[in-house]
Amino acid sequence: MPELPEVETVCRSLENSLRGLTVTCFSINNPHLRLRYPIPPDLPAQLRGACFTQITRRAKYILLHFSTKKGVLIVHLGMSGKLLLLSKDVPPFKHEHVTIFLSNDQTLRFIDPRRFGALLWGREDGNSHPVLSNLGAEPLSSGFSARYLYAACQSHRNVAIKQLIMDSKVVVGVGNIYASEALFVGGILPQRKASSLCLKECARLVAAIKHVLRASIKHGGTTIRDFVSGDGKAGNFVRCLKVYGRAGAPCLQCGEKLIALRLGQRSTVYCQKCQN
């Protein structure tokens, strides 16, 4: 389930191998991905002959830039999406929705069994696309600060702090795994009302979010079931998870039994002794 570190890992794994390659053919096998955002039918025409220049990331969106500068290919992996660079001889996968043929006899495959993902076309640098135009702060940027989070807590007073840090209009890229982990590292109960956090606690939580995300990127992301980067490697951060997926097990810090809770339709795990 790709969150920011997994998407960043995919970008980094593809960046060097894609740069300079040209799209020879863009083949849509199934346009019906996320229902509200089907693959634009003119994508093959837009991309034929285009040369990759760089790969960037905004929130959990992967932005593939081309030398033509007419637009940007925007990819969202949903929760089961994969972007794999493979030889053209590898037979198509069961849920391979898009195949991009490249000038060096390789192919970039978009595979997504659960179809929560999306492939979109953004004009110019892509930032005007509706999926990117209304996003909150990048968690690893200096704009995501204690004061920024504190202000968000004041304007969403009654929301649980876990739901607030998972709100992409506030801060992007923090999904269920890293929200749970960061709240543990920051020592804050997930069900606390946003308005109850003081500036000092916001500072702790911001630092914890940055720390957990950076650590996960360093480990190539978290592979729960099937996440792999562009070169097919699984992530190792799952070994570092302190609370996510460990409900009922002893807290690694104090030994207390970790508690499971449902918060805004999401499963949450926390330690009632280490977090308050």
Add this chain to the structure above:
DNA sequence: AAACCTCCCTGGGGGC
């Protein structure tokens, strides 16, 4: 306006 609910989709896992 803030808070809450619902839907989209498939595969894995547990229960029987």
Add this chain to the structure above:
DNA sequence: TGCCCCCAGGGAGGTT
């Protein structure tokens, strides 16, 4: 063994 049901997840849009 197979079938059924629940669950996982982000984001958008609708309702209270």
